[in-house]
Amino acid sequence: MIKFSNVSLIYPHSTKTVLExxxxxxxxxxxxxxxxxxxxxxxxxxxxxxxxxxxHTGGILAGDISVDGLSTRELKPGALAHLVGIxxxxxxxxxxxxxxxxxxxxxxxxxxxxxxxxxKRVEEVLDLLSLNAVRxxxxxxxSGGEQQRVAIAAALVMHPKVLVLDEPTSALDPIAAxxxxxxxxxxxxxxxxxxxxAEHRLERVIQFVDRIIYIEGxxxxxxxxxxEILSKSELVPPIIRLARALNLSELGTSVREVRRLTTDxxxxxxxxxxxxxxxxxxxxxxxxxxxxxxxxxxxxxxxTSVGRGEIVALMGRNGAxxxxxxxxxxxxxxxxxxxxxxxxQNPAELAGKNRRERIGYVPQEPSDLLYHQSVRQECQEADxxxxxxxxxxxxFLDKLVPRISHDAHxxxxxxxxxLALVLSIVLSGDPQLLILDEPTRGLDYQAKTLFxxxxxxxASRLNYPVLLATHxxxxxxxxxxxxxxLAEGEIVADGSTLDVLLSSxxxxxxxxxxMAPQPWLTVDHVVxxxxxxx
Amino acid sequence: MNKPLHPLTMWIWxxxxxxxxxxxxxxxVALATVGVAVLFVRARxxxxxxxxxxxxxxxxxxxxxxxRVLIGILIGIPIPGTVLFTLPILDLPSWMSxxxxxxxxxxxxxxxxxxxxxxxxxxxxxxxAASALTSPHKLLRVLPVFIYEVxxxxxxxxxxxxxxxxxxxxxxxxxxxxxxxxxxxxxxALPLLEETLTRSLQLAQSMDSRGYGASRKRSRYxxxxxxxxxxxxxxxxxxxxxxxxxx
Numbered sequence: 001m002i003k004f005s006n007v008s009l010i011y012p013h014s015t016k017t018v019l020e021x022x023x024x025x026x027x028x029x030x031x032x033x034x035x036x037x038x039x040x041x042x043x044x045x046x047x048x049x050x051x052x053x054x055x056h057t058g059g060i061l062a063g064d065i066s067v068d069g070l071s072t073r074e075l076k077p078g079a080l081a082h083l084v085g086i087x088x089x090x091x092x093x094x095x096x097x098x099x100x101x102x103x104x105x106x107x108x109x110x111x112x113x114x115x116x117x118x119x120k121r122v123e124e125v126l127d128l129l130s131l132n133a134v135r136x137x138x139x140x141x142x143s144g145g146e147q148q149r150v151a152i153a154a155a156l157v158m159h160p161k162v163l164v165l166d167e168p169t170s171a172l173d174p175i176a177a178x179x180x181x182x183x184x185x186x187x188x189x190x191x192x193x194x195x196x197x198a199e200h201r202l203e204r205v206i207q208f209v210d211r212i213i214y215i216e217g218x219x220x221x222x223x224x225x226x227x228e229i230l231s232k233s234e235l236v237p238p239i240i241r242l243a244r245a246l247n248l249s250e251l252g253t254s255v256r257e258v259r260r261l262t263t264d265x266x267x268x269x270x271x272x273x274x275x276x277x278x279x280x281x282x283x284x285x286x287x288x289x290x291x292x293x294x295x296x297x298x299x300x301x302x303x304t305s306v307g308r309g310e311i312v313a314l315m316g317r318n319g320a321x322x323x324x325x326x327x328x329x330x331x332x333x334x335x336x337x338x339x340x341x342x343x344x345q346n347p348a349e350l351a352g353k354n355r356r357e358r359i360g361y362v363p364q365e366p367s368d369l370l371y372h373q374s375v376r377q378e379c380q381e382a383d384x385x386x387x388x389x390x391x392x393x394x395x396f397l398d399k400l401v402p403r404i405s406h407d408a409h410x411x412x413x414x415x416x417x418x419l420a421l422v423l424s425i426v427l428s429g430d431p432q433l434l435i436l437d438e439p440t441r442g443l444d445y446q447a448k449t450l451f452x453x454x455x456x457x458x459a460s461r462l463n464y465p466v467l468l469a470t471h472x473x474x475x476x477x478x479x480x481x482x483x484x485x486l487a488e489g490e491i492v493a494d495g496s497t498l499d500v501l502l503s504s505x506x507x508x509x510x511x512x513x514x515m516a517p518q519p520w521l522t523v524d525h526v527v528x529x530x531x532x533x534x
Numbered sequence: 535m536n537k538p539l540h541p542l543t544m545w546i547w548x549x550x551x552x553x554x555x556x557x558x559x560x561x562x563v564a565l566a567t568v569g570v571a572v573l574f575v576r577a578r579x580x581x582x583x584x585x586x587x588x589x590x591x592x593x594x595x596x597x598x599x600x601x602r603v604l605i606g607i608l609i610g611i612p613i614p615g616t617v618l619f620t621l622p623i624l625d626l627p628s629w630m631s632x633x634x635x636x637x638x639x640x641x642x643x644x645x646x647x648x649x650x651x652x653x654x655x656x657x658x659x660x661x662x663a664a665s666a667l668t669s670p671h672k673l674l675r676v677l678p679v680f681i682y683e684v685x686x687x688x689x690x691x692x693x694x695x696x697x698x699x700x701x702x703x704x705x706x707x708x709x710x711x712x713x714x715x716x717x718x719x720x721x722x723a724l725p726l727l728e729e730t731l732t733r734s735l736q737l738a739q740s741m742d743s744r745g746y747g748a749s750r751k752r753s754r755y756x757x758x759x760x761x762x763x764x765x766x767x768x769x770x771x772x773x774x775x776x777x778x779x780x781x
Contacts, residue, residue: 047739056739081745093733094740096689097671098584105755107744109675112751122755154744330711356713363708371724411728426712 001161001194002026002049006063008219009044009053018044020219022063028161029192031184031208033199033226035235036215037444039414042198043089045215046164049196050084051077068161081107085155089166089442091147092139100142101126101135104154111158125157129183144318145176152183156193163187165197169204170441173317173471174506177204184208200444202237203474203510206230207254227251235445238474238510241523246530255513266518268530280307283433283465284329289338291324291489298324300489301338309463311455313476313497315507316486322469323364325486326435329467330359342433356385360431364438366422370410375421378410379428386429397424400454416447423451427458434458436468440475448472452479477501477509477521497521539578541672543764547771548664552657554775561649563778564656568592571663584669584696591662595655599648606647607639615642675754682747689741690734701729 007022018041026032034042047053051072054061065072068083088094097103101122108118126132129149134142139150148168155163168184169177185208187193199205212229214222222229230240231251239258243251246265252258259266284306291299299321306312314322327333328340331347340347342358350358363369372378379393386393397404401420404413410421419439427434434455440448456479459466470476476483476497483500485493493500498519501507512521520526548571555564571588579585607621617638624635670692674685705725706717714721741747 050743052739052743056735056742076748077739077743078745078748081743081748084743086740086743088736088740090736093736096693096737096741096744096746098669102671102755106746109752109755110745110747110749112749112753115753115755115757118753118755158745327707327711332707332711350713352713352715354713355711359711359713361708361711363704363711365704365708365725365729367728368705368708368725369712369714371721 001028001030001068002196003066004048004063005065007048007065008062009041009048009059011057011059017219018059019215019221022221024213024221024223026194026196026211028194029188030210031188031195031197033197033202033205033209033212034215035198035200035202035212035229035233037217037235037414038200038416038442038447040215040217042215043166045213046166046196046198047086048072049162049164050080050086051075052086078110081111082158083160084162084164085152085158085160086164087148087151087155087166087168089170091151094151095139095147098138098140100131100137100139100150103139103150104157107154107158121157121159125153128156129153143176144171145173145179148172148176148180149183152180156187160193162194162196165195167199167442168197169199169201171471174204174473175317177201177471178506181205181208200442201472201474202235202445203239206237206239226253237445238523239514242511242514242526245523245527255510258514262514265530266515280310280465282306283308283310283343284467285339285341286325286329287339287341289325289328289340290336291321291328291333292336298489299328302486302489302491303338304484304491304494306465306467308465309459310482311459311466311480312468312482312484313480314467314469314484314486315471315476315500316492320486321489322486323437324489326437326467326469330361330435331355353385356429356431358432360426360429360434362419362422362426362434362436362439364441366419366439367411369422369425370418372410374407374409375404375413376406378421378425379406382425382428388428393424393428396428397421400424400450415442416444416450419443419447419451420454423454427454430462430464432462432464434464434466436466436470438469438471440470440472448475448478455479473501473507473509477511478524537761537763538580538758539667539767540758540760540764541668541676542760543767544664544667545673546768548660550768550771550775552660554778555653555656555660558778558781559649559653560778561652564652568656568659571659575663575666578667585666588659588662588666591658591666594662595658598655598658599651602651602654603644603647606643606650609633609635611643612637613640613642613646615640618644672758675752676758685747686738686741690737693737694730694734697733698726698730701726 003025004022007019008017009019010017034045036042044053048065049067053059055076067080070080070083072080095103096106104122104125105118108121126135129152131149131153134146139147142150168180172180181204184195188195206226209226211223212226214229214233230236239253240251243258246262248261252261282305286302286304289299289302290297302325314325316322324333328335329342329347331350347359370378372381376394379397380390382393383390394406397420401417404417410418413421440451443451455466458464480497482495483497484491485500493503498521501509501521502512502519509521511523511526515526520529551567555567575588617640620638621636623637626633626635670688674688702722705722709721
């Protein structure tokens with residue numbers, strides 16, 4: 001269906017080759033995953049398939065890509081619209097109209113389909129993606145998962161033979177991600193659509209894919225089955241790390257397979273992990289907090305507290321009130337009733353330098369805080385603001401990400417590097433509380449490990465608390481001591497990571513699913529629990 | 535729900551009425567027209583995000599009137615009449631002899647400023663009403679695909695501008711939470727520029743890969759035919775405008 005012959009790609013003004021001499025053929029009805037570190041060129045590879053690269057982005061392309069016999073060299077993306085459906089990283093940025101139905105019909109209108117054909121196809125695709133209930137809603141009022149489904153519907157309605165998706169689940173909570181992936185799985189199996197997608201969260205997709213294209217970042221690519229690629233790769237999901245740590249004879253990509261391989265390990269009787277809760281001096285106190293936006297209640301009678309040195313995750317579906325709670329704790333959202341105290345102080349009274357010393361805040365879009373010309377200038381500004389010796393922030397950043405160029409423009413950094421930069425700036429003044437809003441979107445496993453290490457070091461060295469909102473179950477399992485679970489503005493669960501994650505199958509990390517009923521969340525837990533036995 | 539108007543109806547309606555208002559140049563008639571527009575928008579708004587445009591255009595109109603009046607008080611051509619109060623006259627260098635800052639403020643001078651302000655605000659409100667009731671997206675669909683680039687540019691403008699205010703709010707909030715209270719143009723503008731640029735490029739790519747402009751002819755999923763009611767709207771506006779021009 002798709003054939004890459006001797007494809008090389010390089011962007012002008014760049015010394016790095018994105019792809020070099022890629023040869024591969026993707027069959028009809030295959031599901032292929034493109035993986036690689038952040039910034040390695042996954043999106044470029046995806047957009048080569050319908051000619052967006054190089055027709056839209058520039059770049060020097062050698063070799064040829066043909067889709068169903070049509071070469072993208074001669075054809076512009078528009079001429080392939082009936083053949084290739086593409087769903088971008090942020091679907092909201094690609095929507096052309098206001099309303100769900102019109103958005104789905106847009107592509108067909110552009111290709112001058114007859115009205116009765118359009119009617120029929122829109123109905124079909126609304127049913128296929130269970131969007132019938134929201135068909136006449138404004139797109140901006142939908143949740144992230146619904147928007148992702150609208151974007152897929154708008155691509156599918158053209159009956160494309162190839163569907164290309166760039167990180168389809170990165171912004172979604174585990175349940176919404178599962179919905180989207182099961183739709184894709186069905187498309188491949190029922191309609192034999194060829195699906196090619198890029199995704200960082202391998203644990204979510206790995207069990208569905210037939211083959212992997214691994215972009216190594218230096219132009220090299222390798223192609224093979226999931227087991228082949230993952231047995232050599234550095235970027236691996238927990239399931240593979242578990243198999244490596246336990247020296248299993250073969251690798252498995254689904255929970256079912258690995259459970260079969262580990263029956264005897266699960267049956268070793270192990271003493272309970274010491275779950276004695278440490279007592280912390282309280283740092284944040286939330287007392288029956290209610291927040292209303294007009295008639296809508298964002299938080300209803302929420303009471304909790306976070307102790308010093310604790311790392312706490314806020315979880316819950318999109319719109320459950322996570323951001324509102326963070327904003328109330330930072331003090332920018334006025335509570336309708338109830339109170340928030342941060343170190344016995346009302347956070348709304350904090351301002352300027354005072355606030356920076358108390359609360360370190362990393363927003364959802366880290367680049368919102370960056371407005372200088374180079375990494376060096378950003379760090380100097382941070383030193384100046386925190387009254388530190390020149391170079392403190394920069395050396396902190398170097399420790400976090402060793403190979404970062406100090407003269408690079410912040411917007412040219414990869415997502416992981418940019419987060420590291422913002423984290424260094426925010427942490428430079430050793431704030432007494434760190435708050436992060438969805439910090440790991442678009443990060444690969446290596447960047448996440450660095451990030452986890454930095455946060456743990458901060459919390460234990462200074463004995464200050466960390467509070468983060470996230471959808472990333474694996475991150476929570478690795479990093480967090482305690483989970484607060486929100487739904488519809490209320491706390492529905494609040495307890496140790498182990499208790500909360502194990503109580504709901506959708507939120508259980510991969511290792512826990514494999515090792516159930518043993519209470520292990522991460523590979524490290526398994527290894528240390530077994531080490532005592534051996 | 536009442537059937538939607540043809541996308542062009544409101545624009546023709548607004549255009550004819552604003553010509554009438556400008557030619558007649560009567561503040562009372564202008565205010566009455568705004569009143570009609572308010573009734574119209576209230577009756578026909580369908581809950582789309584664009585409906586808010588009209589209320590913003592009213593606020594912007596009020597702002598324009600205020601500015602016009604302030605300028606009228608400070609820098610005005612002296613119109614003789616009832617003196618309300620006198621401001622000290624600012625000494626200006628001799629080469630600026632045509633301009634006077636300060637001086638006597640007469641009732642006539644004030645009312646002519648208010649009058650001009652109202653006329654401008656009315657035009658803003660009329661176009662606000664048109665875009666509130668027909669989003670530029672809808673308008674675009676009835677326009678032929680003249681030139682591909684023009685279409686893409688219009689869609690980008692129509693989608694990105696409403697998002698600008700939201701982005702500014704988000705960036706300011708993020709910076710405020712970080713403790714950056716001193717809002718400088720640069721600290722907002724740079725992240726905003728980057729985001730807007732990325733967004734525009736992504737939208738252009740999305741339109742292109744979905745076949746926009748690939749076919750000269752476009753079909754319509756929800757045809758919006760021009761029906762008798764649209765004609766009545768336009769005719770009534772033309773009649774009103776003709777009366778205003780003739781008067």
